[in-house]
Amino acid sequence: xNSIHDMGGMDGFGPVVREDDEPVFHYPWExxxxxxxxxxxxxxxxxxxxxxxxxxxSIPPADYLRMSYYERWFxxxxxxxxxxxxxxxxxxxxxxxxxxxxxxxxxPPEDGSLGFALLDLEVQAxxxxxxxxxxxxxxxxxxNRLPRYVKGRLGTVVEDYGVYALQDSDEHGQLPLDxxxxxxxVRFEGRELWGDRSGARDAVYVDLWEEYLGxx
Amino acid sequence: xxxxxxxxHHHDHDHQDVPPDISLRVxxxxxxxxxxxxxxxxxxxxxVDSFENRIGPRNGAxxxxxAWTDSAFRQRLLADSTAAxxxxxxxxxxGEHMKVVANTPAVHNLVVCTxxxxxxxxxxxxxxxxxxxSAYRARAVIEPRDVLREFGLQLEDNVEVRVWDSTAEVRxxxxxxxxxxxxxxxxxxxxxLVTRDAMIGVARVAAPQGSxx
Numbered sequence: 219x220n221s222i223h224d225m226g227g228m229d230g231f232g233p234v235v236r237e238d239d240e241p242v243f244h245y246p247w248e249x250x251x252x253x254x255x256x257x258x259x260x261x262x263x264x265x266x267x268x269x270x271x272x273x274x275x276s277i278p279p280a281d282y283l284r285m286s287y288y289e290r291w292f293x294x295x296x297x298x299x300x301x302x303x304x305x306x307x308x309x310x311x312x313x314x315x316x317x318x319x320x321x322x323x324x325x326p327p328e329d330g331s332l333g334f335a336l337l338d339l340e341v342q343a344x345x346x347x348x349x350x351x352x353x354x355x356x357x358x359x360x361x362n363r364l365p366r367y368v369k370g371r372l373g374t375v376v377e378d379y380g381v382y383a384l385q386d387s388d389e390h391g392q393l394p395l396d397x398x399x400x401x402x403x404v405r406f407e408g409r410e411l412w413g414d415r416s417g418a419r420d421a422v423y424v425d426l427w428e429e430y431l432g433x434x
Numbered sequence: 435x436x437x438x439x440x441x442x443h444h445h446d447h448d449h450q451d452v453p454p455d456i457s458l459r460v461x462x463x464x465x466x467x468x469x470x471x472x473x474x475x476x477x478x479x480x481x482v483d484s485f486e487n488r489i490g491p492r493n494g495a496x497x498x499x500x501a502w503t504d505s506a507f508r509q510r511l512l513a514d515s516t517a518a519x520x521x522x523x524x525x526x527x528x529g530e531h532m533k534v535v536a537n538t539p540a541v542h543n544l545v546v547c548t549x550x551x552x553x554x555x556x557x558x559x560x561x562x563x564x565x566x567x568s569a570y571r572a573r574a575v576i577e578p579r580d581v582l583r584e585f586g587l588q589l590e591d592n593v594e595v596r597v598w599d600s601t602a603e604v605r606x607x608x609x610x611x612x613x614x615x616x617x618x619x620x621x622x623x624x625x626x627l628v629t630r631d632a633m634i635g636v637a638r639v640a641a642p643q644g645s646x647x
Contacts, residue, residue: 226548226599227576231569233584240562242486247457249482250464252560256481257473271550287551287566292460305466313462315469322472334603336531363601365548367575379531379604401602403533408595412576420595422575425602 219272219361222279227367227412248288255295258304264325265302268391272361273297276391331395332383341381343400343428349375350434351404353426359389364430367411368422372434373404376423384427399428490559493524494607495628497534497557498639499621502612511609512536519557519607529556529605533598536609537635541594544582544635545606546574554605558630565634575599585636608633613641 225231243249255270268276273294282290299305304322309315345351353368363385384397404426408416467473497519501508511518515534519525525532532554535543547553548571553561564570573581578595582588589595598606610632616624619642631637 223549225568225572226546226574228568228572229576231567231572234564234567234570234573234581236564236585237562242490242560243482244563245457247460249486250460250478252485253478253481254460254464254467254473257477258467261472274550283568287563289456292456292463296463304472305463305470309466310459310463313466315466322470336603363549365599365601367548379533379602382603385602401604403604415576417579417591417595419592420578420597422597422599424599425604427602 219275219359220357220366221275222282223275224366226365243288251288251292251295255291258295258299260324261304261322262298262302263327265304266392267298267301269361269385269387269393270294270298271385272387272391272393275361331393332398333395334383334385336379337381337383337398339381339398341398341400343378345375345378345400345402345428345431347375347377351375351402351431352434353404354430354432356430358386360387360391361393362386362430363425363427365424368404368406368424368426371406371410373406373410373424375402375431376405377403379403379425382427384429386427401425401427402431404431485555485560489526489556491557491628491630491633492625493522493559494554494557494630494633495625496522497524497607498609498628498633499625501534501609502616502624503621508609515607524556526556528552529554531604532557532607533604534607534609535596535598537611537638539593539611541596542582542589542635543596543598543606543608544574544578545598545600545608546571547600548572548575549599549601552600552605554607557607558633562630582636585631587637608635610637610639613639615641 274290277290296310300307306316306319309319350372352372353370355369356364379401381398382401383395384399387393404424406422406424408420408422411422468475501511507518511534515532519532537543551561551566553565575597578597579589600606627639627642629637632639
């Protein structure tokens with residue numbers, strides 16, 4: 219998805235503002251949102267839901283920039299609970315269970331999902347360290363992990379990180395997680411990405427699923 | 435409706451304009467999920483407490499100090515970061531597959547997540563707000579030297595800057611250079627010198643006070 223979350227290389231955001239002795243959470247509600255997103259996970263499994271990254275990336279750009287980090291997460295967890303039929307909109311408003319709503323049930327995980335972790339699967343690797351590769355110009359409407367600043371650019375594979383399920387969603391945010399592929403660390407020279415703006419010796423390393431890459 | 439308490443963070447849109455009712459909306463959601471039997475409030479307390487008090491950059495600092503004092507560990511750490519960090523017990527969610535990159539006099543490493551906020555939770559805890567800010571995510575890949583200069587780190591032109599954009603499931607930790615003047619320090623004393631920022635790559639580890647190097 220080509221939206222505002224894909225910010226690498228943009229100008230105009232000003233300096234990086236730091237805070238001395240920053241607390242882990244600035245307000246108690248931030249910690250609650252963070253923890254809620256973790257504990258509801260078992261309830262979301264096995265349901266047809268948009269993935270959490272898809273939901274975050276679908277926030278309209280102006281709203282995305284206006285919202286704080288944990289506001290986005292709150293929006294994300296509510297959106298996914300609603301989509302899974304685990305809560306009703308009226309319940310979210312009132313904070314009270316509606317007696318007419320059925321109690322949610324834990325479901326077994328969907329068959330065929332390979333998850334997000336490193337997989338112990340034998341899959342043929344198309345590339346090897348040292349190979350020159352050109353990133354494909356892919357522009358799906360769903361979620362993927364291909365930052366636009368490397369599309370079409372030449373890089374060099376430096377390491378094969380092993381096999382992971384492709385994390386791309388469809389245009390509705392559904393994640394099949396059924397396509398195991400090698401993920402590679404790919405080095406891009408700064409000048410290839412940014413021209414003269416980059417230092418001559420500088421480089422960016424990006425982790426890319428095999429289908430994002432083509433031969434140089 | 436804007437909250438201007440954070441006006442001094444003029445450019446940082448990632449941490450302002452919190453609607454005044456967000457804490458009430460979150461409270462309502464929590465009590466709803468508790469009443470539905472989906473969430474145990476004590477479990478939420480435990481998660482918050484773990485990140486406020488136990489899981490943080492002190493863990494990563496132990497990894498760094500071990501690497502500085504035990505060359506065999508350092509070799510294992512750079513060859514198979516996940517296994518070596520596992521020896522110290524710092525694996526877990528958002529740190530299942532780790533890659534440690536070592537700074538040297540010739541190479542400086544910097545970690546970013548341009549697409550979101552990926553960060554090695556078991557070794558560094560949750561990321562600071564600046565790491566999640568639009569400015570850092572946008573700029574670290576295109577002008578890392580300018581970003582580092584703002585953090586007070588001026589690199590020589592002949593130092594190669596490597597920026598690691600965490601776009602997949604591998605999480606990165608920078609192994610900073612051990613500062614001079616620390617030859618007689620214990621592993622624990624060394625760990626106390628190591629900062630979160632040095633393990634993200636926006637700072638060096640400073641020599642201890644009183645050291646002449």
